[in-house]
Amino acid sequence: MNEDRSGTKDRLLDAAEDLFLHHGYEKVSIRELALAADVNIAAINYHFQGKDNLYREVIKRRFTVQRDRILLALEEVTIRHAGSPPLEDVIRSMVQGQLSDALSDIPAGNLFKLIVREVHTESRHSTALFLREMVAPVFRAFSDAMMQARPNLTQEQVDWIVASIIGQVHHFIGRWQKSRVLFDSSDDSVEVMLEAFPVLRQPVEQYVQQTTDHITQFSAAAIDALYPEVTS
Amino acid sequence: MNEDRSGTKDRLLDAAEDLFLHHGYEKVSIRELALAADVNIAAINYHFQGKDNLYREVIKRRFTVQRDRILLALEEVTIRHAGSPPLEDVIRSMVQGQLSDALSDIPAGNLFKLIVREVHTESRHSTALFLREMVAPVFRAFSDAMMQARPNLTQEQVDWIVASIIGQVHHFIGRWQKSRVLFDSSDDSVEVMLEAFPVLRQPVEQYVQQTTDHITQFSAAAIDALYPEVTS
DNA sequence: GACAAAATCAAACAACTGTTTTAATCTATG
DNA sequence: CATAGATTAAAACAGTTGTTTGATTTTGTC
Structure with missing residues (x-):
């Protein structure tokens, strides 16, 4: 078989994921990619028909997972509570999932960094793919779970929330990423960030945990204060 | 005098602001810039000593204003209420200011789009300048105003908020920007966005107004629910 | 071991990048 | 009007980009 272990292909994907993440699509040349992956320059076009497509494959490889x-986490939390999950649990599933995926250093966690980059930039490399197959389903599931947690909310209210x-x-x-990038490049303006938001000094795990707690509590409090549950 | 109206310099700044905003720093070549501004290619290096510096000047021209x-808006709202401004007014000053500046189509409003791009990308063209002179002071003023509105909050709590x-x-x-970019490039995935968040269909002014209202109310509600005022 | 397909390699490709150079033109002041 | 300085113009510069070529090596199969 030719599909199992090419070696080259995987090394290229790994290196590309890392480099695209840290420096962005435009700033990474295929020569840097080839060097980092320890392959020949032509391998990129041989295995992936061009740089653009390599980028697309990097994303496709991770994003489904x-x-x-x-x-799954959202579905699990709703069925465990028989269709009426606690609001905080719904929010936490989403927030925790995204944060830990995005900020963990395991290779599998690089996707969301790429997505944030993709969404906030307008690089349009695979916008339709992103929106239709990645962003939209997650939003919809999150939306649905929230409406099950708070049936008194309208669709529009949920959209805003x-x-x-x-x-x-x-x-x-x-x-978090900005602070790490600045830190890695020994840009002294990182001090300005850390001073204004000292939480960034902590290790990843604690940052993820505290941020998850904050966003969850902050948002749940807002929802219940703005749209109080009607207890019949 | 040579400082008043060069013509070329201003046309270059205007064109650069527009192009950098819509396509990003990397994707805009100096030849496109020169064409859009209707100047010679060499003019960029003559007047601004390079593309990088032109970019910096584009930002500097707007950001102080x-x-x-x-x-000013934050200061005004605190002195008007003699040092204890209503929480919602403080939030609204900040939110409304940023939103209307960022989304209005008048040329003077393009700065924040550039800033969002700059902050969320790691282009590092003038990170120190941004953080130290633009972001930090605004954050600090916002922070201070909020502590005046809710003296019971700690600095750390305010930082999170x-x-x-x-x-x-x-x-x-x-x-908003993403939807407009997709719309302008007739990318049909804009429909996915509009469907998931119909508010984007409205004209700018209403979007700014509704978004301001939502963020203000959502956040104020969260703050008061999480950290209730102690009424002595 | 022979043979064909797959994979790798070094080299060259054409197109573009930001920047300089050199000459021509404009502009204001004497 | 003449002339010095500021501004514009066309062309060339050196470097990099993504991609392709054609030869060479590796790999798996009979």
């Missing part, structure tokens, strides 16, 4: 993980929560998640992911 | 506008609010603001800015 990650998407399904969150979808979901946007607020995702916005917070991405922002905290972005802060 | 914008920063001062928000700082500020991050949550800014995160929402940037996310809603990003959504």
Whole structure:
């Protein structure tokens, strides 16, 4: 078989994931990719018909796994509570899932960093793919779970809430990454960040945990205060 | 005098602001810039000593104005209420200021789009400048105003809250821009966005207004629910 | 071991990048 | 009007980009 272990292909994907993540699509040349993966330059075009497609494959390789993980966590939390999950559990599933995937250093966790980059940039490399197959299903599942947790909410209200929560998640992911990038490049302006937000000094695990707690509590409190449950 | 109207310099700055905003720093070549501004290619290096510096100048031209506008609004709201401004007013000053600046189509409003791009990308073109002179002062002023509105909050609590609010603001800015970019490029995946968040169908002014209201109310509700005021 | 397919390699490709150079033109002041 | 300085212009520069070529090596199968 030719599909099992090419070696070259996988090394290329790994190196590409790492480099694209840390420096962005444009700033990484295929020569750097080839060097990092220890393959010939032509291998990129031989195995993946071009740089663009390599980028797409990097994403495709991970995103199904990650998407399904969150979808599963959301589904699990709703069926465990027989269709009426606690609001905080729903939010936590989503927030924790995204944060830990995005900030963990295991290779499998690099996807969300790429996605945040992709969404906030307008590089349009695979926008349709992202939106239709990755972002939209997760949003919809999150939306549905939240409506099961708080049936008194309208769809539009849930839309606003979901946007607020995702916005917070991405922002905290972005802060962490920015601080690490600045730190890695010994840019002294990292001190300005750390001073303004000392939580960034902590190790990843604690940052993920504290951020998850904050976003969950902050958002749940807002929801219940704005749209109080009607206890019949 | 040589400083008043060069013509070329200003046309270059205007074109650069527009192009950098819409396509990003890397994707815009100096030849495109020169064509759009209707100047010779060499003019970029003659007037700005390189592409990098032109980018920096584009930002410098706007950012002081914008920063001062928000700082003023925050200051004004605190002195009007004699040092204890209503929480919602403080949040609204910040949110409204950023949103309207970022999403209005007047040229003066392009800065924040560039900033969001700059912060969420790691292009590092003027990170220190941004953080130290633009982001940090605004964050600090926002932070201070909020502590005046709710003296019972600790600095750390305020830090978390500020991050949550800014995160929402940037996310809603990003959504709007993304939808417009997709729309402009007739990418049909814009439909996926609009379907998931129909508010994006509205004109700018209403989007800014509704988003401001939502973020303000959502965040204020969370704050008061999480950290209730002690009424002595 | 022979043979064909797959994979790797070094080299060259054409297109583009930001920047300089050199000459021509404009502009204001004497 | 003449002339010095500021500005524009066309062309060339050196370097990099993603991609392709054609030869060479490796791999698996009979």
